[in-house]
Amino acid sequence: MTYEYKTPTISTKCKNCGKVFLKSKSKPTQIFCSIECQKGYYKRGQNPWAGRLPTGTIGEIGELKVAIDLLGKGFSVFKALSPATNCDLAILCDKKKLKTIEVRTGNGVMLRNIKLYKEKRVRADILAIVDYSKNRIIYYPEELI
Numbered sequence: 001m002t003y004e005y006k007t008p009t010i011s012t013k014c015k016n017c018g019k020v021f022l023k024s025k026s027k028p029t030q031i032f033c034s035i036e037c038q039k040g041y042y043k044r045g046q047n048p049w050a051g052r053l054p055t056g057t058i059g060e061i062g063e064l065k066v067a068i069d070l071l072g073k074g075f076s077v078f079k080a081l082s083p084a085t086n087c088d089l090a091i092l093c094d095k096k097k098l099k100t101i102e103v104r105t106g107n108g109v110m111l112r113n114i115k116l117y118k119e120k121r122v123r124a125d126i127l128a129i130v131d132y133s134k135n136r137i138i139y140y141p142e143e144l145i
């Protein structure tokens with residue numbers, strides 16, 4: 001006697017594209033309709049432009065986001081005119097002292113960059129990390145901002 005075994009399926013909505021797809025009951029945690037959707041979703045967690053814009057442009061957007069945040073905190077903000085400088089931004093503190101800022105963008109860069117800073121391998125006074133996955137900017141060391 002032969003019988004055809006059919007894997008039971010359940011329809012669900014892809015977390016990336018919204019398309020309804022059939023997932024196997026043997027994979028109850030499946031949330032994406034395809035590998036492409038899975039990759040696309042996690043790339044967007046890094047920043048909304050990953051894979052769509054050149055990295056230089058994405059870096060520039062990060063710098064502008066930090067500049068806007070610092071302007072909102074009441075600082076006078078200065079921006080480097082050349083990409084080949086020791087820092088991306090500078091702020092005027094106490095009306096006379098400039099503090100330099102290095103901006104880093106992306107997911108999972110926080111701990112790595114804080115480590116580099118502690119090892120004195122970041123030449124700027126302050127590290128600003130744009131974390132797109134949580135839509136926040138982290139400053140290190142925090143007390144300088």
Ligand SMILES: [Zn+2]
Nearest residue numbers: 014017033037
């Ligand atoms: Zn999908």
